[in-house]
């Protein structure tokens with residue numbers, strides 16, 4: 310869908326943009342590093358920020374908040390429905406003490422040590438997925454591998470039956486795909502209602518028969534009402550499921566595309582798997598899956614590099630652009646898996662820095678090493694021109710990535 314309107318100087322949504330996003334970002338960094346234009350709804354002006362220095366500083370600046378209520382008068386605020394409250398009351402939408410409380414409840418499950426313990430299980434899942442397709446000589450790398458791998462991992466951590474994962478895929482899409490008309494909005498509400506109904510039943514089952522999983526741990530916290538409200542319980546589980554769906558999946562896809570475009574680097578990584586952790590940092594920088602941080606709101610009038618960002622105005626920080634800023638990275642458009650240092654912003658910065666970063670790194674390292682080791686002749690099965698990016702503002706996500714190998 311091409312949604313670029315005449316009143317927008319920069320198309321930041323259409324297919325042509327997605328195909329060549331980094332060229333648009335280079336132009337914005339050069340000409341309009343802090344630029345205000347209407348967003349996807351065609352009416353709301355939004356500040357778009359593209360230089361590394363600004364993105365980095367704004368992510369760490371507490372005057373830019375996630376909670377609209379801290380920045381806008383009640384009359385100007387979006388009025389959430391009960392369903393919105395059930396899915397939106399999580400750490401990524403909170404600031405200050407509330408944010409710290411919500412984050413601390415789950416942070417223990419994602420420490421580097423806890424995540425390292427998952428290595429054998431992640432490896433077994435990756436091997437199992439490739440066992441299933443190896444003799445075929447071809448697959449859709451997204452649907453057959455990149456999608457199931459992180460999804461199975463997060464569902465197992467939470468204690469949600471992994472065989473229900475196709476339903477989560479639909480529900481997760483309903484949360485991240487912007488509904489462009491009334492029909493799509495109604496469908497999204499239906500899906501999200503089904504999602505929360507499913508969780509309600511799951512919570513009942515776990516309450517009756519607790520297990521050693523994240524859902525049970527969160528239920529305990531919710532029983533002690535001060536720690537976690539009912540809405541926060543639902544929202545936290547939804548956040549973890551969705552964060553586990555749209556992020557690592559697409560990083561694995563984008564990483565494979567980068568390697569297909571750079572066969573020499575692909576061979577070098579295949580020959581030296583110990584180089585993969587550093588290469589993962591470059592996959593994140595070069596074509597990370599989260600293109601933009603979520604909207605921030607200015608909590609007061611803020612003077613910034615010659616602009617005044619007024620209280621209540623929304624700001625979008627483009628991580629994918631910051632990561633290609635030549636003032637921060639030497640040869641910023643060059644894909645260099647050995648790049649060091651690599652202070653990319655692909656996981657954000659500051660208090661909302663990605664909680665799942667250790668898990669995402671582990672999954673991507675194992676996914677890529679397993680693909681290269683077990684399918685050494687792996688290559689794209691279509692022309693790059695035929696690849697399509699999903700219409701997901703904020704994410705860089707391929708619809709499919711057909712690959713082939715000699716079985």
Ligand code: HEM
Nearest residue numbers: 400401552553556557560602603656657661663664665669
């Ligand atoms: C390649 C994979 C991933 C990328 C690129 C990524 C990126 C990000 C970014 C940029 C943010 C900050 C957003 C903002 O400030 O607006 C974030 C936050 C978050 N991510 Fe990730 N993420 C990834 C994987 C995961 C995984 C696997 C999980 C866990 C299941 C996860 C859980 C979270 C959570 C809970 C937050 C909110 C943290 C907070 O508000 O304190 N992420 N992620």
